[in-house]
Amino acid sequence: MLFTIQLIIILICLFYGARKGGIALGLLGGIGLVILVFVFHLQPGKPPVDVMLVIIAVVAASATLQASGGLDVMLQIAEKLLRRNPKYVSIVAPFVTCTLTILCGTGHVVYTILPIIYDVAIKNNIRPERPMAASSIGAQMGIIASPVSVAVVSLVAMLGNVTFDGRHLEFLDLLAITIPSTLIGILAIGIFSWFRGKDLDKDEEFQKFISVPENREYVYGDTATLLDKKLPKSNWLAMWIFLGAIAVVALLGADSDLRPSFGGKPLSMVLVIQMFMLLTGALIIILTKTNPASISKNEVFRSGMIAIVAVYGIAWMAETMFGAHMSEIQGVLGEMVKEYPWAYAIVLLLVSKFVNSQAAALAAIVPVALAIGVDPAYIVASAPACYGYYILPTYPSDLAAIQFDRSGTTHIGRFVINHSFILPGLIGVSVSCVFGWIFAAMYGSYKCTLRAARDYAARHFRITNTELQAGSYVKQTLYLPGTFPDGERQYRILSTHFRLR
Numbered sequence: 411m412l413f414t415i416q417l418i419i420i421l422i423c424l425f426y427g428a429r430k431g432g433i434a435l436g437l438l439g440g441i442g443l444v445i446l447v448f449v450f451h452l453q454p455g456k457p458p459v460d461v462m463l464v465i466i467a468v469v470a471a472s473a474t475l476q477a478s479g480g481l482d483v484m485l486q487i488a489e490k491l492l493r494r495n496p497k498y499v500s501i502v503a504p505f506v507t508c509t510l511t512i513l514c515g516t517g518h519v520v521y522t523i524l525p526i527i528y529d530v531a532i533k534n535n536i537r538p539e540r541p542m543a544a545s546s547i548g549a550q551m552g553i554i555a556s557p558v559s560v561a562v563v564s565l566v567a568m569l570g571n572v573t574f575d576g577r578h579l580e581f582l583d584l585l586a587i588t589i590p591s592t593l594i595g596i597l598a599i600g601i602f603s604w605f606r607g608k609d610l611d612k613d614e615e616f617q618k619f620i621s622v623p624e625n626r627e628y629v630y631g632d633t634a635t636l637l638d639k640k641l642p643k644s645n646w647l648a649m650w651i652f653l654g655a656i657a658v659v660a661l662l663g664a665d666s667d668l669r670p671s672f673g674g675k676p677l678s679m680v681l682v683i684q685m686f687m688l689l690t691g692a693l694i695i696i697l698t699k700t701n702p703a704s705i706s707k708n709e710v711f712r713s714g715m716i717a718i719v720a721v722y723g724i725a726w727m728a729e730t731m732f733g734a735h736m737s738e739i740q741g742v743l744g745e746m747v748k749e750y751p752w753a754y755a756i757v758l759l760l761v762s763k764f765v766n767s768q769a770a771a772l773a774a775i776v777p778v779a780l781a782i783g784v785d786p787a788y789i790v791a792s793a794p795a796c797y798g799y800y801i802l803p804t805y806p807s808d809l810a811a812i813q814f815d816r817s818g819t820t821h822i823g824r825f826v827i828n829h830s831f832i833l834p835g836l837i838g839v840s841v842s843c844v845f846g847w848i849f850a851a852m853y854g855s856y857k858c859t860l861r862a863a864r865d866y867a868a869r870h871f872r873i874t875n876t877e878l879q880a881g882s883y884v885k886q887t888l889y890l891p892g893t894f895p896d897g898e899r900q901y902r903i904l905s906t907h908f909r910l911r
Contacts, residue, residue, distance in 0.1 A: 439723025455729030467687035469714025474691040480648030501600035503541035504548030511552030520549035539819035555592040561768040581663030595842030655690040725773035755792035762798035791850035794842035800835030
């Protein structure tokens with residue numbers, strides 16, 4: 411009974427906080443936390459300090475990129491790509507917005523490119539709803555595939571102490587699954603959008619609307635473009651500094667030997683990300699002479715700080731509540747999730763809608779999932795399900811897409827749920843999760859193969875572990891007789907120059 415009452419309190423805080431919007435979501439978590447501790451006398455959980463520190467570092471670097479003008483360079487390149495392929499804008503546009511999010515770590519970059527997408531579509535007589543809705547969804551889906559997004563660094567921090575396929579999960583282990591699965595989901599959205607809705611010349615409602623000269627002028631309007639804007643070299647330098655830092659972080663995540671070791675363990679990627687993001691912001695300020703005062707005034711910084719408060723309040727409240735009732739939760743949900751692993755993805759999807767934040771949803775659900783015994787492989791494979799706030803059209807990027815579409819084709823239906831974003835969102839997230847499971851299985855088998863090959867080489871060719879770590883070569887075909895990985899079939903590793911790393 412107490413559990414039910416406490417759960418209702420949490421849900422009220424989530425619903426009301428999401429309705430108020432902005433920073434209120436995290437602050438409402440404080441109300442729930444005080445009630446749980448001082449009224450029900452639950453022991454406070456641990457606030458997600460590591461996650462919050464990573465978010466601060468990443469947001470600081472991304473906001474510095476925007477303040478320096480480096481983001482304008484990326485947007486200009488994106489516009490050139492869109493205008494070069496106007497007929498395929500319904501497919502190209504979501505890839506463009508997804509890529510921008512992957513590079514910048516935030517879906518809020520979509521606001522600048524949306525007017526350009528609309529202009530390309532309407533000037534080529536393409537129904538704007540097709541690329542506009544797909545682009546808004548694509549921008550948010552890119553978050554879980556970005557090495558510098560709040561959601562990804564939060565998930566890496568939470569999974570840092572668990573094992574994936576018998577070893578500690580590394581930064582690139584997650585991205586090796588989320589990036590390809592996300593891109594396939596984006597492709598599915600593009601293909602669906604290519605055919606959705608009536609063509610403009612066959613849409614009676616649209617034709618009736620533009621039959622009024624004032625409406626026609628409003629719909630087709632002036633050309634929106636960034637191409638006539640000459641960007642200084644400092645903007646390009648800022649962009650390359652940021653992208654270079656992402657590449658270095660990815661490289662350090664791929665090979666733990668490149669990181670310093672302390673106590674026999676390589677430096678945590680959580681700390682590596684923090685260090686290099688702070689370094690990135692500092693280099694951009696120093697080398698491009700960016701005004702530090704402008705950094706805290708832009709959209710990236712504002713949205714990032716809101717995310718920090720949301721993660722702080724919601725995750726701490728959830729940790730307190732679920733931590734106190736973990737034995738009951740394990741009994742009720744543990745067997746269900748083991749029997750139906752996809753149930754975890756559905757729970758994550760719904761919580762994401764409640765909190766309107768991928769990072770906050772992950773921070774609330776992943777610790778609980780790990781505690782009740784959900785396989786980390788399922789958590790990684792189902793990561794795209796942390797984007798569920800397309801279910802109702804309340805998110806800023808969706809509302810912006812509706813406002814920028816002057817044709818009115820991107821819309822909210824009479825029943826609210828029948829809006830322009832629901833089908834692209836369901837298709838994209840579902841396809842990404844399905845392929846996430848496929849790639850997780852393939853990735854695990856691949857890692858097993860490498861470990862088996864290394865063990866075989868060590869036994870039969872007397873290659874030491876030091877030589878293996880240094881990248882020794884086996885200069886003949888290796889046959890791994892017997893079992894793989896546990897005796898089920900013969901496995902042959904073909905390569906005359908196979909590097910065992």
